[in-house]
Structure formats: structure tokens, C-alpha cells
Amino acid sequence: DTGVSQDPRHKITKRGQNVTFRCDPISEHNRLYWYRQTLGQGPEFLTYFQNEAQLEKSRLLSDRFSAERPKGSFSTLEIQRTEQGDSAMYLCASSSPTGDGYTFGSGTRLTVV
Amino acid sequence: AQTVTQSQPEMSVQEAETVTLSCTYDTSESNYYLFWYKQPPSRQMILVIRQEAYKQQNATENRFSVNFQKAAKSFSLKISDSQLGDTAMYFCAQVSGAGSYQLTFGKGTKLSVIP
Numbered sequence A: 001d002t003g004v005s006q007d008p009r010h011k012i013t014k015r016g017q018n019v020t021f022r023c024d025p026i027s028e029h030n031r032l033y034w035y036r037q038t039l040g041q042g043p044e045f046l047t048y049f050q051n052e053a054q055l056e057k058s059r060l061l062s063d064r065f066s067a068e069r070p071k072g073s074f075s076t077l078e079i080q081r082t083e084q085g086d087s088a089m090y091l092c093a094s095s096s097p098t099g100d101g102y103t104f105g106s107g108t109r110l111t112v113v
Numbered sequence B: 001a002q003t004v005t006q007s008q009p010e011m012s013v014q015e016a017e018t019v020t021l022s023c024t025y026d027t028s029e030s031n032y033y034l035f036w037y038k039q040p041p042s043r044q045m046i047l048v049i050r051q052e053a054y055k056q057q058n059a060t061e062n063r064f065s066v067n068f069q070k071a072a073k074s075f076s077l078k079i080s081d082s083q084l085g086d087t088a089m090y091f092c093a094q095v096s097g098a099g100s101y102q103l104t105f106g107k108g109t110k111l112s113v114i115p
Helices: none
Strands: A005-007 A010-013 A019-024 A031-037 A044-050 A053-057 A065-068 A075-079 A088-095 A102-104 A108-112 B003-005 B010-014 B019-021 B024-026 B032-039 B046-052 B064-069 B074-079 B088-096 B109-114
Touching (some): A010 A019, A019 A108, A031 A075, A044 A065, A075 A088, A102 B046, B010 B019, B019 B109, B032 B064, B032 B074, B046 B074
Parallel strands (some): A010 A108, B010 B109
Antiparallel strands (some): A005 A019, A031 A044, A031 A088, A065 A075, A088 A108, B003 B024, B032 B046, B064 B074
16 A cells, blocks of 8 residues: 555646546545645645545535545545635545544645636 | 644754754643644655653654643654754644544644754
């Protein structure tokens, strides 16, 4: 297992376009998390899955954001009608059932122009 | 609500010297975990060290150790024999041991190791 993989690494999009990011967690981890990190800040929690169930969503996750984990394996994060304020690093992490150890992916850096 | 505060935006240390990064947190939970993560420039976040709140003994990982003061809600990171590869952003984070599993991060401390 090579860790948590995220694709793409970088995405530049025009304002108003839709974008989708993918995260492949560590295979034996049933918990998957999405975070957003803006420049000079710590990551902020967006949403959390246990297996295929989305159990928690932050207020940061507006109705333009949707996340799925259809088979409890990989996850996608879609942003519709992107805005310049969506420009950030989107981080995915996974953890074991005990939830006491988290492995992060390299992130997807989104730039909205 | 959980909060994590890192009061040192930037720090520097001479190679081979020791540096301590500060972190305070606030939580109403009795069972929780504390972490220090390292994020090198343009690279992924890596776990440095983890502390379980119910353990009184301070965690140690090679050159990295913590000073966990539960009553004061303080969780500082000491890096001994600093190396150039330690240059990175360091984030303190907390997670409740029950219910919500979201990590709450501080704003980070940018550490520069000077040759």
C-alpha cells in the first residue's frame, strides 16, 4: 500500500466551472476525511466518511460542494460553480477504525481564475 | 468546541540545537488525542508524534518529544539536534476520542533550521 493518493495534484479552472477531485485511502482504513487548507493556515475540516456513509459535514461545505464514497473505498469531492474563494489545497486523509492515527495525501491544489 | 492555538507563527534554530514549539488547546472532552504534524514546503503532511490524553508519560519519537501538561492544556514539541530537513510548517492538532473524529488544527509554526 502506497498511502493516500489524490488526483489531480494541481487543477486550474475558470470561475463558474465544476471540478472533481479523487482520493484513494489506505485500503484497510474505513474512515476518510476531506480538509481544506488556505495559504498560511492550518487545515479545516470539511467532511468525514465511515465506510460509505457520510457522517459529518462542516458548515464550510456549502451546497456547491458534494462528496461521495460510493463503495466505501475511494472518494470524490465535487465543487460546482467554482468561485475564486474556493482556491485552496484540498487534503484527503484516512484512518483506522480507532480513529487515532491519520494519514494524509499530498493534496489537490485548486486555483480558480 | 475544540480550539488549538499556536502562538509562534515563525521560529528559527541553528542546526544541531534544540527548539521548542508551543501549543495550547481547549476541550471539554476527557478522552482525546493530540498530534504534531510536519508539512515540508510543497509536500504532504506527516505525523511527527502522537499523545493520548489518558497517558501521563510524555511521548517520544527519536529526536522529537512532547511536554504534555494536561491541567494547563499545553502540548509543546521539542526537537533536539535540529537538522536541515526539519525545516517545515509544524501543526498541532487535536481529536476527540469519541463521537466526532475530525482533527482540529492550529494555524501552524514555520520552523527554519539555519546551517
